[in-house]
Amino acid sequence: MTNTSIPDVVDRLSNVMELFVKKEGMTKCVQSSLQENLIDLVSNTSFSSKTCDLNCNSTRQWIYQSCNEFGFFQTTTASSDTNVFHFPEVTYDIVGKALCERAFLNSPWGNNYKGPNTEFTNVFYGNRNIASTNTTLPGGNVDPWHSLGIANVSDPFYNSCDGNKCNKQLLHSSDEVVFIDGTGHCRDMFASNSTIDTEAIQWAHDKISENVKMYLS
Numbered sequence: 001m002t003n004t005s006i007p008d009v010v011d012r013l014s015n016v017m018e019l020f021v022k023k024e025g026m027t028k029c030v031q032s033s034l035q036e037n038l039i040d041l042v043s044n045t046s047f048s049s050k051t052c053d054l055n056c057n058s059t060r061q062w063i064y065q066s067c068n069e070f071g072f073f074q075t076t077t078a079s080s081d082t083n084v085f086h087f088p089e090v091t092y093d094i095v096g097k098a099l100c101e102r103a104f105l106n107s108p109w110g111n112n113y114k115g116p117n118t119e120f121t122n123v124f125y126g127n128r129n130i131a132s133t134n135t136t137l138p139g140g141n142v143d144p145w146h147s148l149g150i151a152n153v154s155d156p157f158y159n160s161c162d163g164n165k166c167n168k169q170l171l172h173s174s175d176e177v178v179f180i181d182g183t184g185h186c187r188d189m190f191a192s193n194s195t196i197d198t199e200a201i202q203w204a205h206d207k208i209s210e211n212v213k214m215y216l217s
Contacts, residue, residue, distance in 0.1 A: 034094070042103035060103070067100035067113070069121040072145065129170040136211045137177050138204060143184040152179035176211060180204045 006012050017030055031037040042063045066072050073096035076087045100113045125131055128150065137150045147157040150169055159168045171177070180188060181200040188204045197205070 038095075038099065039102050042099065043105075063099065064104060064107075067104065067107075067109075067116060069116050069118070071096075071116045071118055073099075128167040130172075130175060133172045133174045134215045135172075135175045136208055137171075137175065138180065138188040138208065139177065140180045140183040140185060140187055142182060145185060150177055152177050155179065176207075178204050178207050178211075 001009070001012050001016055003012055003015075006015070021030065042060045044060065048058065073092055074090070075092055075095060076090040097113050097115075100107070100109065101111045105111075130137070130150065139146045139149060139151060141152075141155065146155070147160065150171070151158045178188070180203075182198060183201060187201060188208060192202070192205050194202075
């Protein structure tokens with residue numbers, strides 16, 4: 001993305017995505033139709049096959065949770081000299097409000113979506129003082145969203161504050177952060193593949209498996 005010999009940032013993005021698709025062993029390009037590749041995908045209530053890649057219907061569960069609890073809608077509306085991902089059309093009204101209304105026609109909010117109830121979510125789940133035990137919390141240090149969750153003690157966002165509020169991390173002795181170097185969110189959820197998995201990902205898979213076995217023992 002920083003290769004200035006390519007003047008058009010969209011061409012740079014295309015090159016980056018080509019590298020990503022090849023590295024992850026995908027056989028399809030990343031699709032970009034709002035209706036076909038997002039609205040229709042999230043609206044689909046049928047089960048996916050075990051071999052699906054970018055079009056798994058588990059997306060529906062995550063988007064519902066985003067609509068209902070988290071937010072985290074992927075907008076690119078911030079404009080600055082350093083923001084190469086500025087697409088004015090990708091707004092909250094489109095990828096947030098409209099998505100939640102059009103993909104979940106029979107939801108409690110119907111066609112009058114008011115946004116996620118993030119305050120209740122933070123209280124219910126404990127915010128950074130996780131209200132659970134026997135919990136493994138994977139994350140990646142190149143994930144821009146990891147600053148909102150539970151981070152490794154070595155991470156700059158560990159015990160970070162928001163304005164006058166400072167919610168320090170507090171885990172139980174049975175909880176563990178599995179912080180993965182050089183990757184983003186959900187990477188630990190991919191099936192193990194020795195041909196493309198880095199040492200950090202292999203370590204994370206092993207650690208998560210060990211913890212699950214311990215929880216079930």
